[in-house]
């Protein structure tokens with residue numbers, strides 16, 4: 001398991017920083033994004049540090065996609081969005097700001113106007129926690 005002491009997501013994996021957790025297994029972790037684009041915006045990450053799609057091992061990204069799918073299905077069951085985006089950005093030019101590979105799980109609504117590159121806006125943590133509980137309840141084994 002690779003760990004980068006300067007990486008914010010490695011700190012979350014290690015429990016040194018808090019997160020609103022949705023799901024975890026041996027290889028992956030899913031938690032709420034603190035700057036949600038839409039209610040239910042979540043992240044799925046490998047527990048082992050890898051910078052991006054170019055650095056990550058095949059098995060680790062496969063496990064992360066599996067977790068992202070699980071969260072997307074739970075978000076759909078809990079929130080009934082019109083659609084869901086799974087977004088992975090590799091490299092600053094692609095909009096990556098945290099250099100530990102992650103998939104965004106973003107519930108979508110018709111005409112919500114979201115675009116690929118965005119400016120993060122802090123969410124209301126109480127509201128994020130409330131939505132997380134709805135999604136968590138729909139995670140399938």
Ligand code: AMP
Pocket residue numbers: 008017019032033034035036043089095096097098099120
């Ligand atoms: P990206 O721009 O694709 O690298 O996405 C990084 C995402 O991580 C952004 O949507 C941030 O809002 C999110 N983020 C950064 N720090 C945290 C944190 N401590 N807990 C949850 N989400 C975070």
Ligand code: ZN
Pocket residue numbers: 003004007008009010011048049050099100
């Ligand atoms: Zn990391």
